[in-house]
Amino acid sequence: MKRHGKKYVEASKNVDRDKAYSITDAIKLVKSTSTTKFDSTVELAVKLNLDAKKSDQQLKGSLSLPNGTGKTKKILVIAKGAFAEEAKNAGADYVGDKDLLDKIKNENWFDFDVIVATPDMMPEVGKIGNVLGPRGLMPNPKTGTVTPKVGAAVEDIKKGMVTYKNDKFGNVHTIIGKVSFDEAKLQENLEYAISTIAKAKPSSVKGVFIENISISTTMGPGIKLDKNSFDI
Numbered sequence: 001m002k003r004h005g006k007k008y009v010e011a012s013k014n015v016d017r018d019k020a021y022s023i024t025d026a027i028k029l030v031k032s033t034s035t036t037k038f039d040s041t042v043e044l045a046v047k048l049n050l051d052a053k054k055s056d057q058q059l060k061g062s063l064s065l066p067n068g069t070g071k072t073k074k075i076l077v078i079a080k081g082a083f084a085e086e087a088k089n090a091g092a093d094y095v096g097d098k099d100l101l102d103k104i105k106n107e108n109w110f111d112f113d114v115i116v117a118t119p120d121m122m123p124e125v126g127k128i129g130n131v132l133g134p135r136g137l138m139p140n141p142k143t144g145t146v147t148p149k150v151g152a153a154v155e156d157i158k159k160g161m162v163t164y165k166n167d168k169f170g171n172v173h174t175i176i177g178k179v180s181f182d183e184a185k186l187q188e189n190l191e192y193a194i195s196t197i198a199k200a201k202p203s204s205v206k207g208v209f210i211e212n213i214s215i216s217t218t219m220g221p222g223i224k225l226d227k228n229s230f231d232i
Contacts, residue, residue, distance in 0.1 A: 007035035012221040020226040026215055027183045033220050034179045040217040042177050042186060044193055047212035049205060050170035056204045060165040062143040063196040067185040068160030070178030073113040075154055078121045083150050090154035098124055105131060116145045116153045172197060179217055198232040
């Protein structure tokens with residue numbers, strides 16, 4: 001059985017686990033139950049009606065939060081020629097092709113958070129898929145990280161694009177900001193994330209798609225939300 005620290009236990013006393021909170025009440029509560037001295041990330045967990053064993057019920061995508069994530073991501077772009085120049089102009093932290101892929105493979109270099117690649121470079125990127133995959137760094141068209149529009153991708157990620165995918169239990173986890181965000185910005189990010197996920201419902205899924213929604217802070221207790229608070 002997992003043991004929690006004193007701060008978590010104290011914060012949990014303020015959360016009614018049998019109650020589904022409205023969006024506004026949940027946002028207030030998640031800010032007040034943060035247990036860390038640093039600016040905690042606010043995390044979103046969504047339980048979906050998915051059969052994760054079926055290939056046509058895999059959910060994977062990206063969304064650009066209206067108010068960003070509160071965190072600046074380092075971006076590596078794998079591209080050549082004009083695409084590489086476009087990426088540099090858009091503010092990519094690192095731009096290269098086979099040279100940087102070799103650096104990852106040979107030097108265990110991971111001074112970045114996201115990889116964006118042009119389609120023509122994916123055969124080369126795929127050669128180190130066994131290195132990138134386990135770290136969640138493999139570029140994918142569904143998340144907007146394999147694209148000829150590298151400049152737009154870099155700008156979106158810098159503004160607050162996050163990726164999401166379901167786990168084997170049909171859950172999706174992503175982030176919606178920081179505790180330091182004001183309530184209105186957190187709410188806007190939350191509503192946008194839920195709306196985006198709802199619209200991504202696979203056609204093979206019948207009935208209710210979103211089963212449960214909860215938010216929490218880093219190392220903080222989970223807070224269940226009332227689904228009727230959302231326009232879904």
